[in-house]
Amino acid sequence: MTEQAETSKTYKLDTVANRIIGLTDGPDAVRQSVFKILQTERYRFFCYSADYGVELEGLVGADPAFVRSEIKRRISEALLQDDRISEVNDFSIEIDADVAKATFTVVSDFRSFREEVRQDV
Incomplete structure (x- = not known):
């Protein structure tokens, strides 16, 4: 028996109007999943x-050096829970x-x- 990938x-979410506006699949569904994970x-x-969501609020008030090291790990860990995502790389982190x-x-x-994430620190 061969294993078949799930759809x-x-x-599909309209994040401006806060409504469901139909269905989505493929790359658009993955992009929406990334958005939802990073907003939760x-x-x-x-x-x-x-296993769902990201832990960023714990970075508020932390030392910038700690934030730089942790934000990459926490984002990667959160997104790699989605089986359709194989890698999260090429990070650029700015703290202002x-x-x-x-x-x-x-x-x-x-x-x-x-993708981009902004977080109070």
Whole structure:
């Protein structure tokens, strides 16, 4: 028996109007998953498993050197929980006053794309 990959079809979100506007699949579904994971603080919502979301709020008030090392690890760990994502690389991290900006590449089964996260620190 051969193992068959599951579809990535899911509801398409309009993040501006906060509505579901149909269905999405493939690379757009992965990009939406990345957005949702990075917008969800891990352990905050009981409807998600303990593996879902990212832990960034704990970086608030931390030393910038600690933030630089941890933000990469925490983002990678969160996104690699999605089986369609094989790698998170090419990080660029800037810390300006009390905001950290991490830009990175997400490598998925469909294609690679750049993503950015801003977090108060």
